[in-house]
Amino acid sequence: MKPSTPATPGAPTGVPLPSTASGGAPPPPPGSVSAGECDLVTVSARQGLEAVDILRRGDAAGPVLHDNRCRTLGFLVPPGTADGWDVPGSACTRTFGRGLPLAALAGAVPEPPVAGTGWLLPPGRDDRVTDPAVLREALGQAARLIEAADNCC
Numbered sequence: 001m002k003p004s005t006p007a008t009p010g011a012p013t014g015v016p017l018p019s020t021a022s023g024g025a026p027p028p029p030p031g032s033v034s035a036g037e038c039d040l041v042t043v044s045a046r047q048g049l050e051a052v053d054i055l056r057r058g059d060a061a062g063p064v065l066h067d068n069r070c071r072t073l074g075f076l077v078p079p080g081t082a083d084g085w086d087v088p089g090s091a092c093t094r095t096f097g098r099g100l101p102l103a104a105l106a107g108a109v110p111e112p113p114v115a116g117t118g119w120l121l122p123p124g125r126d127d128r129v130t131d132p133a134v135l136r137e138a139l140g141q142a143a144r145l146i147e148a149a150d151n152c153c
Helices: 045-057 132-151
Strands: 039-044 064-067 072-077 090-093 117-121
Antiparallel strands (some): 064 117
């Protein structure tokens, strides 16, 4: 998937949340579970927090979950991402309808959709999830930063 680019300088990047609203809602991409759901990329909390910082600098972070034990973070990504996800140290899971009706989540800070989790970054009013290509780059950069810090001194 090609990363999004803002139409105007300073405009947020990202992928619009799939919508189940009638009228004007884009059809789900081929191979997606269905509109209104998403896939979830999970990573260690350490790498995930670095990636969140990187994504937020570029205004490209979508909703992010954390487990209550602070061991993992989960990035919401468009449906179908799991089909081609191959980033070492992470996993991408399809929701298969168990998951997240994102159109209902946008706007208010909802209860987290998974027991034992909380929102690090809740869904916003701008209806976007994290672009998988941008997330892939941020996770790679985060891994390199962690490796450099661990090997320093």
